Amino acid sequence: MRKKHCHICENEFSTLFRVQYKQPKEWVFVCEHCLLNIKPNNPHYKYGGTWKK
Ligand SMILES: [Zn+2]
Known part of the structure; x- marks a missing residue:
């Protein structure tokens, strides 16, 4: 099963957003x-797509 965690809060979500937000x-x-x-x-914010499980 594919899993991804939020880079900031480290919780697991079925939908995540690919972004750049800092240097x-x-x-x-x-x-x-x-x-x-x-x-x-x-x-610095830049949107790069949506990831879904
Ligand atoms: Zn989060």
Whole structure:
């Protein structure tokens, strides 16, 4: 079974969002809740797709 964990809160979700949100730029997977926390007014934010189980 495929599993992924949120890069920030480390909980497991069936849907995650692939984003860059800080320097140095790297792609990480975050949950929707964390996405809404990091997205506002973030010049480093970049969306790279949605991952679903
Ligand atoms: Zn999270």
